[in-house]
Amino acid sequence: MNKLYRGISRVRQQLNYLIAKQRLIDKNNQLSKIDIDLERLPDKLVAGMAKGLRVNKKFPAGKSIYIDVEGEELIIEVLYKFRRILDNMDNRGTSGIDIYSFCENDGYCWLDTIFPVNNYQMYVKKVVQLTSGKNRFKLYLPSFAIIEGIYCSCGLVNVSCKNDVEIVAYGSSITQGCAASRPGLNYLNQVANRLNCEIVNYGFSESAKGEEALLNYISSIPTKIFIVEFDHNASIDELQEKHQKAYMTIRRNFNGWIILLSRFSGEISISLEEEKKRINIIQNTYEYATKNGDDRIFFYNGSQLFTKNKEAFFVDKIHPNDKGMVEIANMLCTVITEEGMLK
Template sequence: MRIEDIDKNFASESIDGVDLFFLDAFTAPMELGGFPFWAHDRVYCRLPVSSLPEQSAGVRGLAWHCSGGQVRFRTDSSALAVRVELSSVAHMNHMPSSGHSGVDMYIGAGAAKHYAKTAMPVAGQSRYCALLAKGVAGGERDVTLNFPLYNGVKRLEVGFSPQSRVSAPTPFKVGKPVLFYGSSITQGGCASRPGNCYCHHLGRRLDAPIINFGFSGNARGELPMAAIIASLDLSALVLDYDHNAPNVDHLVATHQSFFRTIRERRPDLPVVLVTRPDVDLAPQESERRRAVVRQTYDEACAAGDSRVYFVDGFTLFGRSDRDACTVDGCHPNDLGFVRMADGIEPALRAALGAS
């Protein structure tokens, strides 16, 4: 009996005249990343499903957005494709569908990964299928597919040439994930494609797995979220929720307690504290917010904490052409995200002990 008769995933399908068979993104030996509770819940949710009732309504919805999700593998397939079923038909005035609902592909291992192509939905559609490569020769290579930043995924399948080999990806240099907790900027608004989010930039540069806990407008330092973060075995935490605090008083009331809750559970976890980058719209308020985050850092250092680092958001968009770094004065474009990665990288590299 043919394998196609036993498992429908191996049935060939033709896209643009190229024959392919499809596998779900979670199929071994492919490796799924960015969904730390997948093994238990078996859904593309960034938080444990059992924890959702205790979260705010905004976080409950945004937890299903797949920012930071990845599927990685090695293959000698001459063609590659994706077939995606999204949770919704998304539309954002200031962010292209290639970023909020697209999947982009990188080729290569370690810090040598390079961008290849992006798949994205047609306007008004929640399903799409796209050929990402064809006629590729040269043997096996590592492939990384990044999930959408601002949409959920019900199903993502990867298409391969018939008779091709699929094997486990090259391991990351950093064994445990770096978790980023923060705002819409952390989630990836408004990158033109998933791999341009600053968290993905840093993951590639440091060859580290990432978990993105950016919750647009809703990550506000809630203690149940601190408990979830503290439950995970991480290599580092980047704490970047300053922007989501509705006012300075809220930041004062939550920032240090959020940090301390995690520190009590994870005394050796490196924590990078970051202040908001979009300071030009409200420089005085941004200075007050920066002072709150700096106080958390200073008091931790005074108490003997040598695993805490501080990044000043006033430096993140650079000195020149700062007004070219956002789409609306707040959310970074691709240039803004590159500069954010440039600004955070030294502190995160030090936190990881990376050369």
């Protein structure tokens, strides 16, 4: 029944997408389209790779847009092309666009979320009242939805994406943003907001198995920190075979800090025995690196993060809820700050 319901919802999605697209075409002269590349990887790179990569790279998880506007109100209209339906996330979590406004003393603060109210709505409109003068906003884009276009009807002054990347992260659906209740609460977006830095999110549901070509590509991006969350979708055999190789691939291209993470949900998502085996594999990679003179590598044992009432930090024993995402972000901010990784 679940599959049937999802299938019907996706048919309704496509019908609603076509109707909304035509309506936007009819009034296109009234709107300013935000023109940015929303896909996270080029098609050529992922051709022949696992379906999880080919599908999830189309979702703009972790991408953000800065907009400067003037006037009395900002009108944002969003046309979705495809929205993923997940059991452990609602529509705000999968398809929401978080609006953060810039405050002089506090940086970017969450203001509101644009999101569909059901599984088949493909067009959303939001009106934001503005203060006098120039207003600056940051939009965090969806973790599990493909956007056809974002349109603004207002005194649009400037639209930009920052190009200077301080952190690149590679990981599973947890890094992609599952199951945060809205995009701004993804642990990486929280780190970006709190440390005032730009992060590129290469988290991919059902993937992150040490794909050499992918790691070779993303480790060539100029940055200061590379986070490796590679302990969920890979079997123990795959982890044993590929974890150290993944480190070596990254290190060939990148001489900044590498943070290795082991899973946070051990004992509830896997047995204690399996968790220990996985930690040992990652620990061995860390020790291999340090013995070979690598002094810019950090290993965080994920079993140390949630030591009491662990299930309270997870939606489904695997994916952190908002409370869990906050704790992961707290840990990373502490590690990055105390080690001086962004200097």
